[in-house]
Amino acid sequence: MSALATRPSPGLFARLGLMRPDLAIRAALAHLVLIVGALFVLLPFVWMLLTSIRKPEAVFTAGFNPIPDEFHGVENYSHALSQSPLLQFMGNGVIVCAAILALQLIFALPAAYALAKLNFRARPLVFALVLLGLTVPQQVTALPIYMGLAGIGMLDTYFALMLPFSLSVFAIFLFRQFFKSFPDEIIQAARLDGFTEFEILIRIMVPSARPAIAAFAVFSITSHWNDLYWPLVVTTSPEHATPPLGMMIFRDQETGSNYGALMAGATIITAPLVIAFLIAQRQFVRGITMTGVK
Amino acid sequence: MAVLAAPGAVPIRRLSSQSRVEAFTGQMFALPALLLIVGLLLVPILVVAVLGFSDYQLGAIEWSWIGLGNYERMLDDPVFWRSIGNTFLYVAVVVPGSVLSALVVAILVNDRKHFKSVYQIIYFLPVTTTLIAMSVVWHFVLNPQLGPIAGLLRALGLPPVDLFGDLDLVLIALSLIGIWQLVGFNMVLFLAGLTAIPRDLYDAAAIDGADHPWDRFARVTWPMLGPTTVFVVVTTTITAFRVFDTVAVITRGGPIGRSEVMLYAIYLEGFQYFEIGYASALTIVFLVVVVALAVLQAFFLDRKVHY
Numbered sequence: 001m002s003a004l005a006t007r008p009s010p011g012l013f014a015r016l017g018l019m020r021p022d023l024a025i026r027a028a029l030a031h032l033v034l035i036v037g038a039l040f041v042l043l044p045f046v047w048m049l050l051t052s053i054r055k056p057e058a059v060f061t062a063g064f065n066p067i068p069d070e071f072h073g074v075e076n077y078s079h080a081l082s083q084s085p086l087l088q089f090m091g092n093g094v095i096v097c098a099a100i101l102a103l104q105l106i107f108a109l110p111a112a113y114a115l116a117k118l119n120f121r122a123r124p125l126v127f128a129l130v131l132l133g134l135t136v137p138q139q140v141t142a143l144p145i146y147m148g149l150a151g152i153g154m155l156d157t158y159f160a161l162m163l164p165f166s167l168s169v170f171a172i173f174l175f176r177q178f179f180k181s182f183p184d185e186i187i188q189a190a191r192l193d194g195f196t197e198f199e200i201l202i203r204i205m206v207p208s209a210r211p212a213i214a215a216f217a218v219f220s221i222t223s224h225w226n227d228l229y230w231p232l233v234v235t236t237s238p239e240h241a242t243p244p245l246g247m248m249i250f251r252d253q254e255t256g257s258n259y260g261a262l263m264a265g266a267t268i269i270t271a272p273l274v275i276a277f278l279i280a281q282r283q284f285v286r287g288i289t290m291t292g293v294k
Numbered sequence: 295m296a297v298l299a300a301p302g303a304v305p306i307r308r309l310s311s312q313s314r315v316e317a318f319t320g321q322m323f324a325l326p327a328l329l330l331i332v333g334l335l336l337v338p339i340l341v342v343a344v345l346g347f348s349d350y351q352l353g354a355i356e357w358s359w360i361g362l363g364n365y366e367r368m369l370d371d372p373v374f375w376r377s378i379g380n381t382f383l384y385v386a387v388v389v390p391g392s393v394l395s396a397l398v399v400a401i402l403v404n405d406r407k408h409f410k411s412v413y414q415i416i417y418f419l420p421v422t423t424t425l426i427a428m429s430v431v432w433h434f435v436l437n438p439q440l441g442p443i444a445g446l447l448r449a450l451g452l453p454p455v456d457l458f459g460d461l462d463l464v465l466i467a468l469s470l471i472g473i474w475q476l477v478g479f480n481m482v483l484f485l486a487g488l489t490a491i492p493r494d495l496y497d498a499a500a501i502d503g504a505d506h507p508w509d510r511f512a513r514v515t516w517p518m519l520g521p522t523t524v525f526v527v528v529t530t531t532i533t534a535f536r537v538f539d540t541v542a543v544i545t546r547g548g549p550i551g552r553s554e555v556m557l558y559a560i561y562l563e564g565f566q567y568f569e570i571g572y573a574s575a576l577t578i579v580f581l582v583v584v585v586a587l588a589v590l591q592a593f594f595l596d597r598k599v600h601y
Contacts, residue, residue, distance in 0.1 A: 006349030026507065031404045037399060038416045041474065044431040045419065047442055066442060085396050111327035119313060129331050135588035137536060139557055140581045143340035143564050143574060147352070167330035197319035198333055202516050226424045228539050244426035248543060259434060266427040277422040281415060288421055289482045
């Protein structure tokens with residue numbers, strides 16, 4: 001986050017001195033507006049956490065008494081974990097996200113290198129297809145891929161959850177842009193040293209792309225950890241449910257009876273990404289907003 | 295480059311063998327990706343387009359080509375029109391709402407000396423969290439009996455409002471969640487745009503007498519943020535058009551169809567009623583809208599919008 005922060009404005013305000021009362025009022029007003037906005041942003045998080053440690057009976061009077069009198073967190077969280085296989089949903093999420101990311105990198109990196117640095121006849125065509133692919137949302141191809149998976153009896157498997165995302169045209173586009181700016185001289189020198197193209201890719205290009213790979217990894221993991229549409233379409237049993245789908249299953253089980261456990265479940269499911277974001281803010285912001293370049 | 299770098303003249307034969315190697319490896323490296331593009335993108339799109347002219351239902355033994363039948367059916371389908379209308383209404387609230395509030399937040403945050411990164415972290419938080427889980431939370435927060443908002447209203451002596459059950463307010467409530475989720479994302483884009491504005495411009499404007507914050511905004515910030523703003527608007531529009539999660543979790547299109555949106559209609563027709571033919575035609579309509587927006591985006595991307 002700090003990379004995004006600009007240097008403190010040294011302009012006119014500072015030169016005139018911050019102690020001028022109108023400026024102090026202005027700053028106070030700005031903080032006021034930002035704090036009100038921040039309260040709106042934080043409201044569901046705070047309410048989720050408070051409810052997750054509240055006694056079930058106290059939920060009905062919580063409007064009058066927001067801070068729980070008694071800590072009931074242990075019961076709620078253990079209820080959430082025992083009522084529904086939340087940990088299994090999260091495990092599924094890890095498996096699916098890791099596999100998707102690995103496949104995306106395996107397919108995209110060589111293709112991106114080829115598009116950026118190697119001359120071959122089909123290059124303009126492949127690049128045009130990549131650009132075209134950037135505009136197509138996953139929901140457009142969902143029906144035929146679903147039918148294909150149904151045809152070969154592969155619905156409700158990890159394979160089905162990964163298949164449509166095994167190729168990311170966005171990854172190809174991103175890495176191609178990154179490789180494009182890599183100096184040709186180094187590649188030529190490597191060739192003269194007897195490196196094969198494969199060695200150049202693995203030992204020179206991929207290590208050089210580490211920042212882009214990290215940013216893409218954040219983007220890929222957050223989008224697939226949070227994706228609901230495709231898991232909802234292909235998964236029918238809780239056995240392969242990813243976290244968002246698991247959340248829906250859990251919610252439908254609880255149907256209004258135990259909000260404490262429900263909020264504990266929501267906390268457990270959102271925690272991994274929120275913690276990761278708090279630890280690596282800069283990488284997260286970079287990775288997620290990268291989609292804007294798309 | 296190689297010619298310059300190599301000592302003396304490089305034999306022609308060597309260059310051409312290099313280019314043959316390049317052509318070969320280039321194809322080999324691109325081939326797996328190309329096959330997947332064809333298999334997972336091109337063929338499925340073609341299949342959707344073709345199925346859109348059929349009355350195929352999943353598992354049906356008999357089906358036939360019905361030409362533009364599905365598209366004619368759409369014209370008479372109230373669900374289709376409702377989903378289009380609702381989606382556009384949602385977009386019409388979420389885009390200005392999230393873009394304007396993000397602009398205000400970005401400008402205010404950018405000028406702060408204290409707590410700057412705290413604000414950035416807070417506003418960005420919803421972008422990273424699982425929207426499904428947070429939709430369940432929002433549903434609870436806005437619950438007319440149990441939520442804190444209801445409690446607040448009661449404390450003020452006002453009647454509780456069932457936002458998700460109200461025919462007129464349900465889309466507004468969903469839009470509010472959409473805005474909540476997008477503000478941080480747009481804020482980051484605006485902050486990047488603000489950072490790129492040269493400080494001299496503000497000093498120059500100050501010499502011209504533009505000292506008041508509003509003058510600074512109107513004369514320098516706003517014009518300089520133009521490209522960023524256009525870009526943020528288009529990106530947000532594309533995202534808002536794909537609203538699905540909150541509808542699927544909270545309202546399921548209700549009450550009485552007031553929150554049916556395009557993707558939810560496609561999902562129901564395709565994967566709940568298995569009306570593959572009709573769902574395909576709906577998908578094509580959706581694709582046309584999204585591609586039109588993407589073309590618009592690419593057009594603005596060419597105009598040196600960078601961060």
